[in-house]
Amino acid sequence: MNCLTHRFSDPDTLIDRAHSVFSSLEEDDDLPGWLNEKTMHRLKLAVHEWLANLVQHANFGDRRPDVSVTVRPGRDGVECVIEDNSEGFDLNGHLDTKTDVLDAYPERGMGLLMIKACTEGLSYTDLGDQRHRLTFVVSSEQDPWLNIPF
Amino acid sequence: MTNATMSFSIESVSDETVTVKIGKALDFRNAADFKSTCQDEVQNGARNFILDFSDTGILDSTGLGSIFSLYRQVSPLNGQVVFASVSRPVQVVVQLTRTYKVFRQFSSVDAAQESMP
Numbered sequence: 001m002n003c004l005t006h007r008f009s010d011p012d013t014l015i016d017r018a019h020s021v022f023s024s025l026e027e028d029d030d031l032p033g034w035l036n037e038k039t040m041h042r043l044k045l046a047v048h049e050w051l052a053n054l055v056q057h058a059n060f061g062d063r064r065p066d067v068s069v070t071v072r073p074g075r076d077g078v079e080c081v082i083e084d085n086s087e088g089f090d091l092n093g094h095l096d097t098k099t100d101v102l103d104a105y106p107e108r109g110m111g112l113l114m115i116k117a118c119t120e121g122l123s124y125t126d127l128g129d130q131r132h133r134l135t136f137v138v139s140s141e142q143d144p145w146l147n148i149p150f
Numbered sequence: 151m152t153n154a155t156m157s158f159s160i161e162s163v164s165d166e167t168v169t170v171k172i173g174k175a176l177d178f179r180n181a182a183d184f185k186s187t188c189q190d191e192v193q194n195g196a197r198n199f200i201l202d203f204s205d206t207g208i209l210d211s212t213g214l215g216s217i218f219s220l221y222r223q224v225s226p227l228n229g230q231v232v233f234a235s236v237s238r239p240v241q242v243v244v245q246l247t248r249t250y251k252v253f254r255q256f257s258s259v260d261a262a263q264e265s266m267p
Contacts, residue, residue, distance in 0.1 A: 015179070019208065041242040048210055052178045105218035110211035110247075118246060146247050 003072035009065050011055045018051055018069060019044065025071070032073055039140040042118040043071070043078050049111040050082055050134055058086035063130070077120070077139035088132040091124040104149045117146040158187050166229075167198040167266045169259055172206045176213035184213070188220045197229030200262040201253075204235035209243045221252065230254070234262040 006021050008014045022044050025031070047069060054067060063085055070081040095116055098109070116122055119136035127133055157180075161169040168191050176184055188199065199220060203209070221231045232254045236244065244250050256262035 015177075037238060038242060041239045042246075044239065045210070045242060045246075048177070048208065052210060052212070056178060105222055105252075107215035107219050108212070110215060114211050114243075114246065144246055148247050148249070150252050 003070065005068055005070040008067045008069070011065055014051055014055060014065075014067060015048065018047060021069070022047075035073070035078065036140055039078065039138055042142070042144070043080065043138040046115045046119050046136060046138060047080060047082065049115050053089075053111060054084055054086065057089070058084065060086050061130075074137060076141070077137045079135070079137050082134045083127070084132055085130050086132060087130065088126055089124070091134075095122075106148065110146070110148070113146055118142065118144040158184060160187065160191060162196075163198075163200070163263050163266065165195055167200070167263070168196045169200040169202055169234075169263065171202045171204075172209075174205055175208035176206065176216065177208050177210040178212035181212045181216035184216045185219055189223070192223055192227075197224050197227050198266050199224065199229070199231045200234050200256075200259060200266070201231065202234050202259050203237050203240045204259075206237050206240050209240045214243060214247065214249070217253070230266075232256060232262050232265070234259045 004021070004025070006018070008017055022040070026040060051067070051069075054065075058065075066085045068081075068083045072079050091112065094112060098113070103109075115136070118138065120139055120142070122136045123134070125133045125135070158173060159171045161171070163169055170184075170188065191199075201217070217231060224231065233240075233244070234256045235258055236255055244253075244255070254265075256265065
């Protein structure tokens with residue numbers, strides 16, 4: 001499995017196209033042994049949640065959306081980099097203030113916490129020139145848990 | 151997403167129990183439709199919901215939130231929400247959020263239907 005980068009520009013089809021890419025990856029005979037099915041599903045979930053965040057909340061101004069998803073195998077897991085040309089978010093501030101799901105049976109507000117729970121080394125960087133980069137690693141060693149009060 | 155995956159098929163099991171076939175995805179794109187569909191069923195007397203995830207490749211946070219919303223609606227009515235034929239992608243979300251503590255899981259829709267009052 002080599003480094004893969006895919007670019008997307010249509011928010012209406014972004015999610016389905018991204019999942020199609022992952023479906024192709026899952027059929028790849030060249031997948032490393034440690035990239036088990038559970039790790040792949042966690043990777044897909046984290047990517048989906050961030051792309052869903054972009055589709056629902058990102059402000060691209062009058063620019064044509066340009067979203068790239070790069071997946072590369074690392075020593076301890078899969079590294080994923082998602083770049084976009086939106087105005088960006090205060091993700092770090094959001095995660096600093098909301099470290100846990102507070103409401104019982106919450107209807108909203110779980111997406112970013114799901115990303116945080118099932119990834120390692122989560123970082124979000126303003127690259128300047130209206131580019132932003134989300135980076136994270138999904139490790140095959142994890143047994144993540146998002147604490148939702150029931 | 152096609153129209154076929156936006157809608158949910160409902161099978162009535164009894165006066166108070168329905169099976170909802172989730173389809174390929176329950177996510178931010180169709181969670182409102184899911185809530186609306188289930189709300190109609192509750193108004194028609196349904197209290198117990200069997201969610202059939204056999205074909206489901208995507209369950210995201212908004213989709214899970216819509217299931218919590220249904221649970222909040224039927225639990226005061228002594229109703230239940232249970233999961234059947236849970237696919238691997240859905241199982242990853244269930245494990246991540248430990249929602250197996252809230253929603254009983256069954257290996258098949260038939261098994262879930264047999265467990266209902």
